[in-house]
Amino acid sequence: MFSEETWREISRCISCGACNEGCPFFHASERRESSGPRSRISIVRAINTKVAQLSINSIEHLYLCGSCAVCNRYCPLNIDIANLIVKIREELIRGGYVPPYSIARMRRNIEVNDHPWDSWDKGKWIQVRKSSRPKKVLFFAGCWTTKSQDMANSSYIVAKKVIKDDLGLLESSEPCCGYPLKIAGHLDAYKEVLLRARSKVEGFEDIVTPCPSCRESLRESGLNSRYLFDIIPENLEVIKHRSGKAALIGPCKNTFTDKARNILELAGYDVVDMPDWCCMDCGFSLAYTISQDLMESVASKMMKAASHLGADTVVLIDPFSYYIFSSISKRERLEVHDIYSIVLDSFRF
Numbered sequence: 001m002f003s004e005e006t007w008r009e010i011s012r013c014i015s016c017g018a019c020n021e022g023c024p025f026f027h028a029s030e031r032r033e034s035s036g037p038r039s040r041i042s043i044v045r046a047i048n049t050k051v052a053q054l055s056i057n058s059i060e061h062l063y064l065c066g067s068c069a070v071c072n073r074y075c076p077l078n079i080d081i082a083n084l085i086v087k088i089r090e091e092l093i094r095g096g097y098v099p100p101y102s103i104a105r106m107r108r109n110i111e112v113n114d115h116p117w118d119s120w121d122k123g124k125w126i127q128v129r130k131s132s133r134p135k136k137v138l139f140f141a142g143c144w145t146t147k148s149q150d151m152a153n154s155s156y157i158v159a160k161k162v163i164k165d166d167l168g169l170l171e172s173s174e175p176c177c178g179y180p181l182k183i184a185g186h187l188d189a190y191k192e193v194l195l196r197a198r199s200k201v202e203g204f205e206d207i208v209t210p211c212p213s214c215r216e217s218l219r220e221s222g223l224n225s226r227y228l229f230d231i232i233p234e235n236l237e238v239i240k241h242r243s244g245k246a247a248l249i250g251p252c253k254n255t256f257t258d259k260a261r262n263i264l265e266l267a268g269y270d271v272v273d274m275p276d277w278c279c280m281d282c283g284f285s286l287a288y289t290i291s292q293d294l295m296e297s298v299a300s301k302m303m304k305a306a307s308h309l310g311a312d313t314v315v316l317i318d319p320f321s322y323y324i325f326s327s328i329s330k331r332e333r334l335e336v337h338d339i340y341s342i343v344l345d346s347f348r349f
């Protein structure tokens with residue numbers, strides 16, 4: 001069923017369970033074995049050796065993974081578990097096996113509507129005015145940023161302050177970068193969507209985006225793209241000091257969390273040390289597509305961990321995670337902010 005290379009990696013797993021310790025889904029389920037990465041590898045191994053049959057439930061189980069790669073840090077054999085799960089999805093699709101219906105629908109929406117949802121106006125967060133002259137730098141919001149209108153506005157204002165008059169927006173509908181298709185295993189569809197996105201944004205010398213996943217995809221297409229948070233100046237002047245304890249929950253696979261922590265400390269926050277499984281980014285959007293309740297339970301578990309450490313505020317860097325956390329903030333009784341609103345409120349550029 002699987003390629004020799006993929007089966008070789010699956011076979012390397014010794015089922016020690018160390019990977020479970022880094023999995024947000026494992027912790028959100030109160031350490032239930034079936035929620036961790038070991039169970040996914042075990043299911044695939046059983047199917048390939050004909051101990052078990054491939055079913056709708058087992059395929060869906062392979063998509064209840066955030067591709068966060070925190071599990072990789074715990075593996076004693078250095079197996080790239082997150083990439084292996086994506087590879088398994090890809091090979092199942094190539095073999096004719098259909099992913100969960102919600103994932104198939106997401107693919108259609110991206111291909112037809114340029115966003116993952118059945119209905120949504122990506123451009124409603126801002127009114128684009130025609131510029132009198134061409135702009136050099138494109139602000140590429142990304143799908144989940146536009147879903148959270150306040151984060152779309154705060155990140156755009158930050159970009160405008162940093163880049164000034166050279167910052168522009170697309171006058172037509174912004175394309176999807178296709179990243180969810182990549183991690184879903186729809187590699188051919190991902191490449192097609194990425195080519196379409198490239199054709200729509202060509203003409204700009206540079207692209208800045210508040211979405212780490214968009215930056216990754218746009219770079220793969222050969223475009224010069226930068227992560228907005230990375231270009232915020234280090235020497236900002238504090239104009240408003242904050243107080244209290246903040247929990248920072250950043251994307252799972254980049255180094256920008258340290259810079260965000262420094263900014264929060266400069267603003268006056270006491271930043272608590274969260275467990276390393278407390279991270280979230282666009283990779284979790286597949287699990288959200290299948291079960292919104294599951295993703296809200298993961299966010300709720302992280303907020304409870306923050307509260308247990310004494311935090312009264314949770315600060316998010318990634319657009320997808322901000323969307324999830326802000327939707328449950330009233331229930332958990334913690335303040336939720338995106339990092340760009342903190343920057344705008346506390347510093348002078």
